[in-house]
Amino acid sequence: MNKYNSIVNNNQQQNSNKEPLFLQQINNPQYWINLFNTLLSNVIKIILLSLFFWLLYKFGKRVVSRVTYNLRINTTSSNRSRTIATLTQNIYFYFLAFIYIYMVLSIMGAPVGTLITGAGIFSLALGLGAQGFVSDVVTGFFILVEQQFDVGDSVSVGDISGTVAYIGLRTTQIRSADGTLNYIPNRNITIVKNLSRGNMTTIIDLQLFPRTNIKQVTQVITQVNKDLTPKIADLVQAPQIIGPIDVQAGLLHYQISLSTKNGAQLAVKRQFLEAYLAALQQANISMPENTLDLTQ
Incomplete structure (x- = not known):
């Protein structure tokens, strides 16, 4: 009987030795305690790391804003300083994001060095993409x-x-x-x-009948320029009368050149065109019209 019991014990011991290591670990309470401690420690590290990088990003953003503000006050234009600030903040954000991801993966135990080395295998395809x-x-x-x-x-x-x-x-x-x-x-x-660099030039093209008295038109335009130019601050210089330049489709093209500050060309053109048309009409100078007959 003792011999039989010893054989059974030996068989049970052999079966227990054949049990997989993974099952032995999950059945061991100490394994779960160590796993919980490791996870808790990693979570705390990641939270602290995230807080640190968030503060670092906020600090760097304020530094960039301060530097660009000083540039705008000194020599750099407002638009250019905003452009420099935007690009600098983007570069700073991407740099911090790369370092942050690298450190998070390291805390989690990922083989970052191996991943970077393995990335060389498909670097060609990645480079093409x-x-x-x-x-x-x-x-x-x-x-x-x-x-x-x-x-x-x-x-x-x-x-x-x-x-x-x-x-x-x-x-x-x-x-x-x-x-x-x-x-x-x-x-x-x-x-x-x-369209925002330097002064702008716009052309007013008046269409007249070829039989129109050009000298009278020039006198009217000159008088309008004399009266209206002092009232418009966006003009860089007095309007230049180009005069008649061409006859197309039975109409004479008479042009005036306006040199204005950047961005004001359309508004100034509208003001002068309105004044020209009113003055020509008051001088009884006929202007061509496109008439539409709906009686037939």
Whole structure:
């Protein structure tokens, strides 16, 4: 009987030795205690790390705002200082985000070094897929360095015209006159028409009959210029009378050139055109009209 009991005990001992290590661990209370302590410690570390990086981001953001404010007061324009602030904050945010993710993965025990090394296996494919992104970033950098445009400038990029609302590392946002916000990848910005640099010139094209007395028209226009020019502060210089330039479709084209401050060209043009038409009408100078006969 004793021999039989010893055989049974030996078999039970062998079966227990054959039990998988994982089952042995989960059946051990100390394993769960250690796991809970590790998780709790990692969670506390991540919370403290997140708080630290949040404070670091807020501090860096205030520093950038302070520096750009000093630039705006000293020599840099308001639009350019806002552009520098936006790009600097983006770069600072991406840098902190990369460091934060790296440290979180390290706390969680992820083999970050192995992951970075393993990333070299598909780096070629990743590089091909990120060509557009890299091109956007490089183009955005040169837009800033070359001062092609700043936030608040009126620009025309391809078929899109409007005011620059935001310049980022990857995209530029332009708000059209109707309120539409256009997102343009920086790599697609090849030719830019900046309407906010220097004075602007606009042309008023008056259409007259070829038989019109040109000397009388010139006298009327000259008098309007003399009366209206002192009242408009947005004029850079007195209007220049170009005079008759061409006859098209039986009409004589008479032009006046206006040089205005940036952004005021349309308003000044409307004021002068209204005054010209009223003065010509008062001088009994006939103006061509497009008549529509609805009787037939």
